[in-house]
């Protein structure tokens with residue numbers, strides 16, 4: 102155990118370079134996965150609040166474009182097994198001085214899902230603000246939205262970043278701003294066992310609408326797939342860059358240490374011993390790099406969470422599952438990156454020690 | 461271990477550098493290979509020590525051909541030691557750790573450190589001792605597994621004459637205890653210490669002095 106550390110210390114400049122390149126790659130993988138996971142999980146927990154089933158316009162790619170008739174909500178609420186139906190308008194608009202803010206129009210029965218911190222739920226001509234945006238805008242009395250003034254009736258606290266950085270208003274007011282009746286319905290059920298039957302019934306009765314269980318919706322939602330795929334691609338690129346960094350640095354290390362491997366071969370140590378020796382050395386670096394990348398990522402995520410600029414929209418969490426995944430990725434990165442240079446090291450011909458003029 | 465070479469020829473590309481070498485090396489003797497630069501000493505030593513395959517000819521180790529020795533790493537580890545012109549000590553290990561690196565068991569290390577006069581320096585790193593001391597550590601590394609034969613190519617090439625004579629004396633002492641030494645050298649003085657002197661010229665054995 103002590104020997105590889107001595108070897109790393111002896112080659113400390115290159116060790117440091119390998120360590121930095123691994124740390125950067127691992128941190129990149131951590132951050133991109135945590136942030137994309139955070140976006141998906143924030144949006145899905147928003148939909149899942151009292152939403153066992155979600156109803157949208159049929160064939161729509163993004164809930165922002167969805168437009169359905171809010172009058173259907175009462176009829177759907179009458180279906181056996183449905184406890185409550187809330188209608189939502191999901192929109193985004195500039196709120197001076199912020200260039201873009203999430204705006205949520207909600208039917209009255211939905212208001213209870215927002216925990217009021219101060220004031221009252223909004224009536225017509227009023228809005229309530231998430232605590233984050235309330236701070237960002239420095240406790241405004243009114244806000245202006247699409248050239249209209251709205252009085253701030255209250256402030257709510259939500260752990261979902263999108264909501265905490267957003268504006269909630271009545272469905273009618275939001276309908277006037279965004280020129281639509283409703284974006285989606287969220288259905289809370291009495292009995293989850295009936296969800297498939299209810300989905301089928303809605304889809305049959307309203308051909309222009311599409312009902313899905315919220316879990317099914319999240320699994321098939323295109324926007325989430327795009328976010329996940331791009332984060333996977335960026336993660337894979339970071340992984341490859343990490344491997345390339347290790348391969349090139351380790352090749353230089355092996356070249357510097359040719360005499361060492363030649364002498365090991367000449368005294369009869371097997372190729373395997375040399376390969377494991379080098380793998381062991383990079384594994385040590387990988388473990389350190391993982392620990393540092395983990396710490397740095399947590400710190401960056403914490404900074405992002407509290408950065409006014411992002412209004413809480415960007416919010417990532419390193420779950421245990423993600424940490425384990427990235428740990429495995431780090432180990433694999435170290436092993437893959439070292440294998441080729443190590444095999445090369447194990448093939449150093451002891452003859453080169455005899456023939457070569459110098460150490 | 462008895463090493464027999466018959467009809468050794470070696471080419472580097474089209475250039476023939478060994479041209480029919482036959483010789484026998486007995487265990488427990490100190491054999492010096494001398495000759496002009498380019499006469500083929502290093503090439504012959506590399507072939508005898510299993511590092512190089514001859515283009516033609518056969519080497520036998522106690523009657524066994526190279527292909528019959530089994531795992532060559534293992535064979536080398538148990539039977540052969542090397543000393544090079546440069547010490548090739550690993551700089552991040554102490555002298556003792558360098559010697560222990562290839563040791564099958566470490567029981568001989570202390571006595572070797574003593575008989576080579578580097579016991580007090582064993583915890584030092586190679587850049588903290590003199591050139592002669594480094595080469596003695598390299599000799600200890602070669603001897604740690606009690607090999608039958610130690611091969612050395614210009615082992616005194618980087619030493620002053622006083623240290624060089626010290627190395628020859630060590631070889632003679634250890635050969636009297638049963639380890640064979642095969643040493644290629646320019647240095648004519650080695651003749652005063654060796655039991656057998658093989659004189660090379662242009663790829664052939666010119667003379668063998670017993």
Ligand SMILES: Nc1ncnc2c1ncn2[C@@H]1O[C@H](COP(=O)(O)OP(=O)(O)OP(=O)(O)O)[C@@H](O)[C@H]1O
Nearest residue numbers: 456472477495496497498499500501502503504646
């Ligand atoms: N790897 C090689 N490729 C091509 N030619 C080589 C190689 N090694 C040695 N030679 C040639 O083979 C001949 C014998 O070389 P060798 O190294 O065996 O001589 P030597 O007696 O050890 O010389 P020196 O005393 O200078 O070390 C020389 O002419 C040399 O140029």
Ligand SMILES: [Mg+2]
Nearest residue numbers: 501502613644
């Ligand atoms: Mg030579």
